[in-house]
Amino acid sequence: MEPRGLVDLRGEDGAPFAVHYPGDAVVVVSGLPGSGKSTLLRRWSARAPQAVTVDPRAVHEACAAVMPARLPYAVYRPWARLEHFRLLRRSVRRGGPLLVHDCGSRAWMRRWLAREAARQGRELHLVLLDVGAATALDGQRARGRRASRRAFARHRRGLGRLRAALGAHARGTAVTPVPEAVSVLLLDGVSRSRAAEARFGSGTGRGTDSATGPDVGTAQG
Template sequence: MAGLPGSGKSTLLNAWAPLATVVDPRATRAAHQAVMPSWLPYRMYQPWARLRHMHWIRTEIRRAHPLLVHDCGSRPWMRRWLAGNADRAGRPLHMVLLDVGFQEALSGQHARRRLTSRRVFATHRRGLARLLSSVDGDGSAAVEGLTSLVLLDRTSRDGGPRAQFDRPRK
């Protein structure tokens, strides 16, 4: 699940959560914050939190169950890393990309009171703009390793798309 901060990724993942395991970086961040001194800024231990999060993703990819990964989608290296891990595990990789526009995403941040800095938001915005520019008219993307890409705008996101997963083969 990819999109700008505030685009509705968490809301959609929560709706789909009964169908699959959800790997959300906020859970990793909260776990690290719970054991760190309150005076220590997150940016000081962010690299370790990111490594722990990536380990969690890799562990879940190796299991034979439906998996939903919350990621901004704006980092090409992360998309390649996900694709490589899915390929090594013999699993397909599908991306649901929320393209709701930056104003809608900013409104979503304010509504949820979860604001990213201007710098971080701008970085995600540029990365997603590059990804969106690689999406062809038929919905396929020049993202190596993706089995499929579903592009949702605000209307289709709010229309209640539903995830479906095949049962694992035994």
């Protein structure tokens, strides 16, 4: 499938499928902490090695490695966030396909990414993992790492606004659900497991890169 506009695959079971993007696309994967963003990104990046993946957790761990063990993360969180932003800016400006791990609750981040990409003639695409708060909390417990109540509530409110915009679009009361994104792919726990890989360039009509690996089927959206 080549998503354009709003593509809602929540609740749809079936065969695995590949998601095709332009060869230079910026793809933002969003959802609550514990929704499976990192798992999906690892699966997609393994099948599309030409795509760079930017995950704030990696920056957090790199900062923690050079800090005294007794120093709580809250003390150097601003530095870690600044380093993540710098890495994201360098990665966007470098060009080529990009996978971005983001909570999705910050519209300004998507707008900034879209502007940076547009300067290079590239598109921003959004993938939203809508699994629900209970499932996300279960995911946090399973990975052994939990977001604070305050952070989780903040992300939940931000994503609630995004889902409301998507709902207005689906009802025909809003023309564009997320103006900065060329496509919004909605996945839940069922369809998330079916999204076997992301391919960049091949079959999209743009770009020159193509992901490796056999066909895994398609889904219509």
